[in-house]
Every structure is written in structure tokens, then in C-alpha cells.
Amino acid sequence: MIQQHGGNIEQLRCILDFSANINPLGVPDSVKKAILGSIADIEKYPDPYCRELRGKLSKHESISVDNIVCGNGADDLIFRMVHALKPRKALICVPTFSEYRRALYEVGCEICEHKLSEQNNFDVTESIIDVLDSSLDMCFICMPNNPTGRLIAPELLTKIAAKCSENGIVLVSDECFLDFVSDSESYSLRRYFSESCIILKAFTKLFAIPGIRLGYALCGSSKLTEKIQKSGQFWSVSAPAQSAGIAALYEADYVRKTREYIADERRFLAAELIRLGVKVYDGAANYFLFRSRTGLAEELLAEGILIRDCQSFSRLTEGFYRVAVRTHDENIRLISALGRCLNG
Known part of the structure; x- marks a missing residue:
């Protein structure tokens, strides 16, 4: 099947x-209670800017609230950032999560595949550096990669981030599964953040709430945040989802x-x-x-x-x-x- x-x-x-x-x-009990406690709020439109949630995320992630945008799951944010930035040519490392390709197709983007070798356990290797040139507008990496579960070595990630910054490539690091990794900080793009970087994160997997739909993006600049925020639907995160996210950050x-x-x-x-x-x-x-x-x-x-x-x-x-x-x-x-x- x-x-x-x-x-x-x-x-x-x-x-x-x-x-x-x-x-x-x-699902943590506190998150369940927060969702149930938000029922009274469903008669009102949710905060389109997720102000309280973004404020809590700002402290949790040690980043300015102006560099955070929330969405209806990480998938929503993938499509919103692609539609907002409209890359003409983008790189994805395959095999990987299929939604990057689907989002890029929607804006008519030329998609280049960096093919990961089974002989190398599907690892991203130094060979990617040679294809990160100025013809690219965007590059997607996934850590740990889905479906392989492989991480990118920190020293290689340093080179990837530097090459993308040098060539004006928006580097998107999907870190939705990275919180399952004990030494996650060592592998996050946060260590090599620049104005052209975006990190994708989600509450979905870690807190077992796929039915709620809640993700967020950490952007290297407030300009990127603003562009993504303006793309897609106005009320993208429901009141129950915002309440669930706030509760989850205390767990x-x-x-x-x-x-x-x-x-x-x-x-x-x-x-x-x-x-x-x-x-x-x-x-x-x-x-x-x-x-x-x-x-x-x-x-x-x-x-x-x-x-x-x-x-x-x-x-x-x-x-x-x-x-x-x-x-x-x-x-x-x-x-x-x-x-x-x-x-x-």
C-alpha cells in the first residue's frame, strides 16, 4: 500500500x-486541559498574530518576537513561505519530505534534486557545497531527515549555511523532529543563523497533537517574518491550537x-x-x-x-x-x- x-x-x-x-x-495532560479550556473562545476569531503564543515562544527560543511566525502546522508554513518568497530555482535533498516539492511546484519553481546515496546511508555530504551557487534562491534541508532519520554533521552545516549566505540563498531547515534528539542544539541551524535563514518547528509530533495543527518558523530577519505572515490565510491558527502551544511550552x-x-x-x-x-x-x-x-x-x-x-x-x-x-x-x-x- x-x-x-x-x-x-x-x-x-x-x-x-x-x-x-x-x-x-x-498528549500531556496540561495540553489536553488547555484545549478543553479554550472552548469558550471558539465563538470569537482567534488572534491572527498569535501574540501570546509568540511571546512565550520568544522566551523559549531566545529570539525576538518579530522573528517568529505561527501557522496551521509546519506544512502550512512551508507553502506560505514559498508563496511569499516565490523562488525561481530551489534545491531539495532527496529522499525527503514531499511537501517541499509540492509547495515549490505551486509557484512554478525549478526544482533541483541533490541525490543522497544509499551507499552513504543517505547522508548529506560535502558534495552539496558545489551545487549551492548563485543560481539558487532557496534550499531545503531536513534534520533529522524524513524518512531517513539522518542528521547533517555540524561542521558541514556550518559550510552549507555560509555558502547559502554568500550566494543569497534562503536556507530552510526543517527541524520538526529535532526535539526528539538529546543533543539537538548541536545540530540546529540556530548556531549558524543569518538573515537568510528559516527554521521550521512544530508541536505536532513532539506533543502528539497532529489533529490540532500548530507549527512555527524562526526567521533570520523580521522582513522574512513579515512576508510569511502576510502570505496565506489571515486566521491561520485556531484558538485551541494557540492554547495548546502555550501549555506545551511549560512541559x-x-x-x-x-x-x-x-x-x-x-x-x-x-x-x-x-x-x-x-x-x-x-x-x-x-x-x-x-x-x-x-x-x-x-x-x-x-x-x-x-x-x-x-x-x-x-x-x-x-x-x-x-x-x-x-x-x-x-x-x-x-x-x-x-x-x-x-x-x-
Whole structure:
């Protein structure tokens, strides 16, 4: 079953979903309460500028409120920034998240693919520096990359940021999954921020609220922020979403526990996948890319488990799959089902 995105289980019943990379610890109680407490506000239009949320984010991210724009999920912001900046030529590193390409197509942008090699575990390497020239208007990087989970080495990221700044390229770093990484600060573009940089972040995955839709962008200049803010719909973030985001920013202990839990379960799940004889492309995110025989997704679906068939990703073919890191009991169920499918 070839999917455009993970988490599409509306037509499936009694399914254990490993296709969507959502925090297995679930929604924090404080966030649930904040959403319920915002019900009285749904009779009014939400603040189009998300003033309170951006104020809290400003302190949380140590950046001026003028450099923050909020949106209806990170996906919304991808489309808004592309429509606002209208790049003529852009670079994406494939395989990667498909929405960059879709947004760029909408504005008639010429899309250049920097192809990541399976022999190099789909890592971004020094070869990208040679293609970052003045003909480009925008470059998308994803850390950890989706679906590979791989990070860009900090020393290489330094060179990428410098080359983009030198050539006037807007560098967009999608860091929606970076908060799952224990030493996330070491890999963030924030260390190499310039006026032409944008960092994408979301509450969706970390706080397990994909149904709420809430993301934000950190911009290297207030001019970029203003352009993105003016693009797209005026009331882009609902009142419940704004309340959820404000509550989530106080959940430091939840984030710490999440990172520890994901790290432990990653080790367990990677070892078990390797034991079953599949090729694992070990990364740093709360999901794995692995390679096995064709038809495995359908076989697992018959077992009541949905995984992400990755054929829809550029550069990936039949036999590539992505699975989320879930609770220990759920991970055991996945391994048991995989064992039955692969070994009888």
C-alpha cells in the first residue's frame, strides 16, 4: 500500500499505526486541559498574530518576537513561505519530505534534486557545497531527515549555511523532529543563523497533537517574518491550537522523558530489526528507515499493523519502509509480526 503520508488510518479499523511518527507518550495532560479550556473562545476569531503564543515562544527560543511566525502546522508554513518568497530555482535533498516539492511546484519553481546515496546511508555530504551557487534562491534541508532519520554533521552545516549566505540563498531547515534528539542544539541551524535563514518547528509530533495543527518558523530577519505572515490565510491558527502551544511550552520534563524513552526504544527496535535480517538505516529520529522484501507492508497490514511504504519518496523504490518508535509493548508487537512475516 503506497501512501502519500503516514497516519492515514481513517478507513482502517483495529490497526496499530507505525506509519505516523507521533510521540508514543501521548498528549500531556496540561495540553489536553488547555484545549478543553479554550472552548469558550471558539465563538470569537482567534488572534491572527498569535501574540501570546509568540511571546512565550520568544522566551523559549531566545529570539525576538518579530522573528517568529505561527501557522496551521509546519506544512502550512512551508507553502506560505514559498508563496511569499516565490523562488525561481530551489534545491531539495532527496529522499525527503514531499511537501517541499509540492509547495515549490505551486509557484512554478525549478526544482533541483541533490541525490543522497544509499551507499552513504543517505547522508548529506560535502558534495552539496558545489551545487549551492548563485543560481539558487532557496534550499531545503531536513534534520533529522524524513524518512531517513539522518542528521547533517555540524561542521558541514556550518559550510552549507555560509555558502547559502554568500550566494543569497534562503536556507530552510526543517527541524520538526529535532526535539526528539538529546543533543539537538548541536545540530540546529540556530548556531549558524543569518538573515537568510528559516527554521521550521512544530508541536505536532513532539506533543502528539497532529489533529490540532500548530507549527512555527524562526526567521533570520523580521522582513522574512513579515512576508510569511502576510502570505496565506489571515486566521491561520485556531484558538485551541494557540492554547495548546502555550501549555506545551511549560512541559520541559515531558520533553526530557520523551528523549530518554525514544533513545531507549530506538536501541531496542534497531537491534530487533537487525536480528530479523532487515537492512536498517540508523538515524537519530523517532522513526527508522529500513529495507526488506517487497509486499511487506501488505503482509503486516493483514497482521493489524500499518507501516509506511516509502515508494512515494523520490529515490526510494519497492522494499523501503519507515516505522515509528512507539511504546515498548507496541514495538514488541511489531517485531513479533515482522518475525511471522519474514520467517514464517
